[in-house]
Amino acid sequence: MALTLMKGSEAIAEAAIRAGCRYFFGYPITPQTEIPEYMSARMPEIGGCFLQAESEVGAINMVYGAAGTGARVLTSSSSPGVSLKQEGISYIAASELPCVIMNVMRGGPGLGSIQAGQGDYFQATKGGGHGDYHLVVFAPASVQEAIDLMSVAFDTADKYRNPVMVVADGMICQMMEPVVLPEMQDYKIDYSVKTWAANGRGMSKPQRAIINSLYINTEDLDMLNERLQATYRVIEANEVRYEAYNLEGAEIVCTAFGTVARITKSAIDDLKEEGINVGLIRPITLWPFPYKQLHDAAVAPGVKAVLDVELNAGQMLEDVKLAVNGEQKVDFFGHYGSHMPTPEEIKEKLLSMREVL
Amino acid sequence: MAVVFEKTKMLTDTVFHYCPGCNHGIAHRLVAESIEDLGLEDNVIGVAPVGCAVFAYNYFNCDMYEAAHGRAPAVATGIKRVHPEVCVFTYQGDGDLASIGTNEIVHAAHRGEKLTVIFINNAIYGMTGGQMAPTTLVGQKTTTSPYGRSEEWCGAPIKICEMLSQIPGCYYAERVALNSTANIIKAKKAITKAFRYQMEGHGLNIVEVLSTCPTNWGLSPVEAMKWLEENMIPYYPLGVYKDKGAE
Numbered sequence: 366m367a368l369t370l371m372k373g374s375e376a377i378a379e380a381a382i383r384a385g386c387r388y389f390f391g392y393p394i395t396p397q398t399e400i401p402e403y404m405s406a407r408m409p410e411i412g413g414c415f416l417q418a419e420s421e422v423g424a425i426n427m428v429y430g431a432a433g434t435g436a437r438v439l440t441s442s443s444s445p446g447v448s449l450k451q452e453g454i455s456y457i458a459a460s461e462l463p464c465v466i467m468n469v470m471r472g473g474p475g476l477g478s479i480q481a482g483q484g485d486y487f488q489a490t491k492g493g494g495h496g497d498y499h500l501v502v503f504a505p506a507s508v509q510e511a512i513d514l515m516s517v518a519f520d521t522a523d524k525y526r527n528p529v530m531v532v533a534d535g536m537i538c539q540m541m542e543p544v545v546l547p548e549m550q551d552y553k554i555d556y557s558v559k560t561w562a563a564n565g566r567g568m569s570k571p572q573r574a575i576i577n578s579l580y581i582n583t584e585d586l587d588m589l590n591e592r593l594q595a596t597y598r599v600i601e602a603n604e605v606r607y608e609a610y611n612l613e614g615a616e617i618v619c620t621a622f623g624t625v626a627r628i629t630k631s632a633i634d635d636l637k638e639e640g641i642n643v644g645l646i647r648p649i650t651l652w653p654f655p656y657k658q659l660h661d662a663a664v665a666p667g668v669k670a671v672l673d674v675e676l677n678a679g680q681m682l683e684d685v686k687l688a689v690n691g692e693q694k695v696d697f698f699g700h701y702g703s704h705m706p707t708p709e710e711i712k713e714k715l716l717s718m719r720e721v722l
Numbered sequence: 723m724a725v726v727f728e729k730t731k732m733l734t735d736t737v738f739h740y741c742p743g744c745n746h747g748i749a750h751r752l753v754a755e756s757i758e759d760l761g762l763e764d765n766v767i768g769v770a771p772v773g774c775a776v777f778a779y780n781y782f783n784c785d786m787y788e789a790a791h792g793r794a795p796a797v798a799t800g801i802k803r804v805h806p807e808v809c810v811f812t813y814q815g816d817g818d819l820a821s822i823g824t825n826e827i828v829h830a831a832h833r834g835e836k837l838t839v840i841f842i843n844n845a846i847y848g849m850t851g852g853q854m855a856p857t858t859l860v861g862q863k864t865t866t867s868p869y870g871r872s873e874e875w876c877g878a879p880i881k882i883c884e885m886l887s888q889i890p891g892c893y894y895a896e897r898v899a900l901n902s903t904a905n906i907i908k909a910k911k912a913i914t915k916a917f918r919y920q921m922e923g924h925g926l927n928i929v930e931v932l933s934t935c936p937t938n939w940g941l942s943p944v945e946a947m948k949w950l951e952e953n954m955i956p957y958y959p960l961g962v963y964k965d966k967g968a969e
């Protein structure tokens with residue numbers, strides 16, 4: 366297969382298109398603006414639709430409209446913009462609509478910075494908007510993985526009728542890597558399969574489509590919530606993805622996601638050359654989180670501690686602690702959003718932990 | 723027996739929840755009849771607002787969405803971009819369209835979205851129990867303007883048709899009322915035109931319907947209609963504000 370050198374943001378956008386996405390609604394914000402820019406040039410070439418919305422609120426509601434027709438639709442933004450989308454995301458989740466939302470996270474809170482961050486972990490995995498709902502959240506660590514996860518994201522959204530979020534950071538979007546792109550999929554909405562979707566043929570269908578999240582009677586709302594929770598349990602059972610790295614004989618098990626996991630791997634590789642074994646569990650799905658897999662790795666014979674590394678003040682750390690369940694020491698190393706930790710810093714932290722083990 | 727009148731098939735048999743004397747019911751019927759008159763029964767998607775018409779998806783007998791408060795024009799945009807051949811309409815109140823959703827309607831108009839917007843102006847927030855709306859008249863008492871709306875404090879009531887008709891992408895804007903048989907007939911014509919223009923490929927098309935809210939105005943249905951005639955129509959003059967099709 367042919368390798369192409371591509372910038373992350375463009376590769377992600379192209380991968381979405383090749384996964385059958387023909388509708389993109391977005392609003393410019395650094396560091397993801399190259400995604401809408403690419404879409405604005407590419408969509409007209411393939412008969413798709415790129416529309417620059419008036420705001421992220423507008424964009425996510427356009428997504429709601431398009432997703433309700435069963436089309437494959439994407440929106441992309443960065444932290445402050447994703448905060449604005451939360452109202453719409455809650456409605457989309459409650460209305461059981463498939464779509465994909467990209468968050469190219471930057472430093473926060475507030476306007477924060479335009480450099481990479483991971484401070485939206487809580488927002489992505491614990492709700493973000495109002496109500497009891499979950500997004501499936503993918504966190505790629507390389508451009509190739511981001512490409513590969515794009516079609517998985519659309520398929521997962523369709524399979525469960527649930528919105529999917531892909532979180533990345535400016536680093537993944539800005540860097541160029543040699544990648545393999547998948548074949549083009551020409552996705553056609555099949556209304557005999559997506560019987561819930563709106564196509565305007567309400568009169569001639571057995572049942573007209575009603576895309577809605579209002580359930581004024583307690584029993585009806587209970588029914589929606591039971592259905593959603595049942596879906597989440599199935600997702601938890603079937604969709605956990607993670608990477609296990611160098612766990613064999615590890616003294617310490619690291620946890621990290623996205624770009625930070627890649628940097629952590631460099632530290633692990635360096636230490637290995639010095640004869641020190643450190644492992645890594647890298648969640649690829651932040652929700653559902655690989656609780657069991659991390660637990661088992663953390664309590665394996667020979668492991669003496671867990672180190673969670675993040676580009677925030679310690680958000681995934683809470684899930685790491687839940688996974689470990691008090692059965693192992695858990696330490697944290699992080700920077701606030703906007704300056705990446707270096708492999709040397711992580712190495713130093715691991716060495717200092719080793720001294721007291 | 724000869725059938726002299728039939729309820730339009732674009733309305734379901736669900737009983738309206740609207741209060742006695744409320745104009746939402748008449749407006750629903752005109753919208754439904756217009757869709758049927760134009761033969762769009764099996765080629766139409768509606769978007770309901772947050773407001774008293776929140777259950778419109780139970781009444782209009784077609785594919786329907788319920789949008790977040792004020793967002794209907796953005797939702798309708800998403801639908802229309804996937805199905806440009808399908809008739810797409812929103813039905814929105816004045817809190818929905820003229821307050822929380824101004825950004826969405828203004829930009830939908832600027833883009834010239836090929837939509838039909840039915841805008842119910844009843845000078846109050848009906849659903850939440852009678853708070854001040856951006857369309858509440860100066861001096862009008864509501865639960866959040868108990869001393870009457872002060873222009874100095876809250877500004878003047880928003881005139882949506884006047885505002886949107888300034889936008890190049892707005893194709894058709896007309897304000898109607900439902901206070902007499904003659905005006906109901908005019909309103910029906912306006913609504914039908916707003917749908918026809920969309921299907922001819924034009925947008926944005928909006929019909930503002932001056933509407934009563936006897937419950938929250940604290941008036942009987944008859945008094946409410948009189949209040950609308952004496953207070954709303956003078957401030958919100960009826961008529962065509964823009965009609966590119968007639969130019």
Ligand SMILES: Cc1ncc(C[n+]2csc(CCOP(=O)(O)OP(=O)(O)O)c2C)c(N)n1
Nearest residue numbers: 772773774791815816817818846847848849
């Ligand atoms: C984001 C959000 N803010 C506030 C509300 C509460 N709310 C529900 S309906 C409404 C006002 C509706 O008034 P209007 O649009 O004039 O419609 P009417 O009920 O008069 O027909 C408000 C403020 C809400 N549902 N969502």
Ligand code: SF4
Nearest residue numbers: 740741744774848935
């Ligand atoms: S509260 Fe007002 S707007 Fe709402 S249904 Fe009753 S009369 Fe109509």
